[in-house]
Amino acid sequence: MSAAPHTRTEDVVEIVAGIAVPDPYRWLEGDASVPGEVADWQRAQAAYAEETLWSGHDRDAIRALVEHSHEGAWPELPRSGGGLWFRAQGGRLLVADEPYGAGRILLDLRRFDEPGGTAVLSWFAPSPDGAVLAVGVCTDGSEHNRVELVDVATGSLRDDAPPEPLHSSWGGGISWFPDSTGFAFLGLRSPAQDFRQVVYRRELGTRGPSAIEDVPIPDGSREYTRIQFSPDGRWAVAVHRVGTPFPVAVRDLSHPGTGWRPFLPPRPETVVGHIVGDRYVTVTDLDAPRRRLVAIPLDAEDPADPSGWTELVPEGEAVLRSVLPVGDALYLSEFHRTAARVRILDHDGAERGVVPLPGQGALAAPFFPLTGLAAESRDGSFVFAFSTLTTSWGVYRHRPGGALEVLQEPRIAIDATAELREATAADGTAIPYHVVRPRGAAAPAPVLISAYGAAGIPTLPQYQPDLAAVLSAGGTVVQAYLRGGGEFGSAWFRAADRERRGTRDGDLLAVAEDVLATGIAAPGRLALSGGSDGGLMCGNAITARPDLWCAVLPRAPLLDLVGGFRNPYLEFVIRKAWGDPEDPVDVARMIALSPYERVRPAEYPLLYVEAGANDPRCPPWQARKFVARMQAAQRGSAPILLHVYENAGHGSGTGHDVIVAQDAAWLACLLGALGLPDPVAPQR
Structure with missing residues (x-):
């Protein structure tokens, strides 16, 4: 078995709000898309991870199980317009008289494929009269998508689509005018990395740049905005902020010029x-x-x-x-x-x-x-x-x-049971979690904890292909509902927001301890996974209590808060959710809760970090730097692994084949860590 690639360090110290912050792996923030040291290092880490995590596993059987699990993935709901129904199916857009009628193909997304990049549907929106279908297309996993307009009668692409790209689908795509003559949308005004979004107004038939809609948003805000129109065309409302929206402005369209x-x-x-x-x-x-x-x-x-x-x-x-x-x-x-x-x-x-x-x-x-x-x-x-x-x-x-x-x-129906239980946090708060186990499975068992607990986003009891694959392979899944999420209202969210962010980490440890104490998880067979901000949770869990876990698997993670200050999008997120990067009290708190800063020499369990090369939210250098520091600090024998996937982003803009490859490697790593056998390929 190969050893982890060597990583050099540099004597870099940054002064942030008067606090000295050593950053020995700053050079790994370089661009891996161009030939050079960072690109070579990233490829070497991916090769090391692939060799290590697939050793002794049946790649075909694991991939087949993952493909099967994805057959039940979240569907794109059909949408109506002009008495017609539009839906996405197998990389194509169809129009029919009923939501799932036979219909006809309007658009095959493969026409937008690029060398090395598969076109992915970000969103779609038929005009109210059903004459035009607007489609958001992403080709590199970055979530940055462009608008394409399809003439429904002929299936041909129109030549009046706006040239301005959308940063992501978080604004909900476009908002059609009620009379179908055009639409409003939130687009980028400058290169994507600058993260400068404005509301545009686009009339059908327009060529060239779109007109800027002068919505009165709060000064200095970099938040998302969506325009809503009343069906009768009288009112327009501008709703501002992605996570905690509010109607910032209104317009009476019945009075021209208002x-x-x-x-x-x-x-x-x-x-x-x-x-x-x-x-x-x-x-x-x-x-x-x-x-x-x-x-x-x-x-x-x-x-x-x-x-x-x-x-x-x-x-x-x-x-x-x-x-x-x-x-x-x-x-x-x-x-x-x-x-x-x-x-x-x-x-x-x-x-x-x-x-x-x-x-x-x-x-x-x-x-x-x-x-x-x-x-x-x-x-x-x-x-x-x-x-x-x-x-x-x-x-x-x-x-x-x-x-x-x-x-x-x-x-898909998995032969498993789900039971809602509770752990008790240090402050006495009951922290609910579901235990999902294959029917008849013995306890204690190999267990994966999955959690998030951030941004007011509710984690809900829904089907997830990656967790379904774990259950199908014989593992038990614990889904925890930590403070910081939105499952129990805004008080639950704000109990772990900004200056209280550390509350979530304590809630996770309470669940882990309860799962072990009550005999749900076998000692030494408890793993953890989470994505995005949940990846930061994973980073804090492995650095705080390496003894609890047999493996920790962050996905598309945020791991270096101080480094995030230098990225326009992450700086926006950090100011919202953590604090002021210019306030020494806030910065000291963020340093204490930033996994990259928390790494110390210790005996760590297996760590496998997956990231996307084109991730606009948690750029891959976040994962690179953390893994480099963890490899240097590892005093045990468990591998510290990283795979940055090409043509991958934060998830929603990533092509199906890449997602399956990511999930398969993640599952292989997890099965090995939990001591579970490889699955038998599902029968077709």
Whole structure:
């Protein structure tokens, strides 16, 4: 077996807010896309990781299991326009008379493939009249996508697509004008690395640059903005901030020449919903941590005064998630102890019934509330995807007063059980977690803990292909609901936000200790995985308690907070979620919670870090630097591994073949660490 590649150090010390921060691997922040030392080092690390983690494994059987698990992956929901239905299927866009009708192919994404880069669908949006389909296309895994416009009648590409790229799909793609003559979108005004986004207005038939829409956002804000239009074309609302959105401005389009006027001022609370008549019907956590449903008059003299709001649904036990107008009803999505529920209401909030969901699980929804505002109902029905921890995604339709229709059956059902349990954190807070184990599996067992706990994003009991593969291979999965996430409302989120970020790490350790103490996990057979900010959680877990884990597997991780100050996008994220990079108190706290800074010589368990070469959120140098420092600090025999995948990003813009390769290597590494046998290839 080869040894880890040698990594040199440099005597680099940066002064940050008056604090000296040694950075011996700063040179690994260099560009690996050009020939040179960084590129050579990255390739050598990938070769070392591949040789090490695949040793003794059946690559074909593991890949076959991963491919099978991905057959149940999150579907792109069909969308309606002009009485037609549009859907994505196998890299193609189809149009039909029904959500899953035979229809015809409008667009094959392979026409956009580039040498070494597979085109990936970022989003799609049919015009209200169904005449034009807008499509977001990414070709390098970076999530940066361009708009393509397809003429639905002919299937030909139009030549009036905007030249401005979108930084990602977090803005929800484009927002069509109600009369289908054009659209608004959030695009980049300068190179992607500068992270300068503005709202554009694009009329169909325009050639050349798009017009900038002068939305009055808070001074200096680099946040995301999405424009919403009322179906009757009277109102436009600009919603600002991706994680905790609020309607920042409103425009009365019935009076030509009338510009945007401020609506709500920036506050920490979420106010996110849809235009219904002349009101903004919205879910908010203002004075209600589990959220309530209110209606705000769009023509109010002082819309920021809550005394002028009408409360439609007060705060209750369940956490309200989102509201969607469907015909003459409102569909209110919520979750109770992580499980989804959907109530049907009149426009005045009176309850008309509930949607009979197929089980205890989750509705498909984007990570962030702002992205979810792209959802709409043009045909008077509620179309949704639903899954559980053991059953893959199915697609369903419901109409007010009607029965539940199955549009697409779930393709995978794992013979496993799920049980909700609780650990107790150091401050006495109960931290819920699901234990999912193959039916009949003995305990204690080899266990993988999966968690996130950040940005107010809820971790929910839904099907995930990588975790499904672990279950199918005989492992037990623990999914933990840590503070910092949004599963239990805004108070749960803010309990581990900014100056309280360390709370999440304590919650994770409480779950790990409980899983061991109660005999769920066998000693020495407990692993951990998490992605993005969950990768930072993994980095802190392995440096804080290396004795707890047999393996830690961060994916597309954030690992170097201080280094992130120098990246425009990460600097934006860090200011939101951690603190001020210019405040010495905040910087000292971030240093204490930054995995790269926490590495010390110790006996560490196996570490396998996966990253994407084109990741715009957690650039690969984050992983490179952490792994280099960990390899130097390792005093045990377990390997410290890194694979930076080419043509890969943060996940959503990455091609299927690359994702399968990543998941297969991750699973091979995990099976070896947990002492599980290779799977038998699934029968077709």
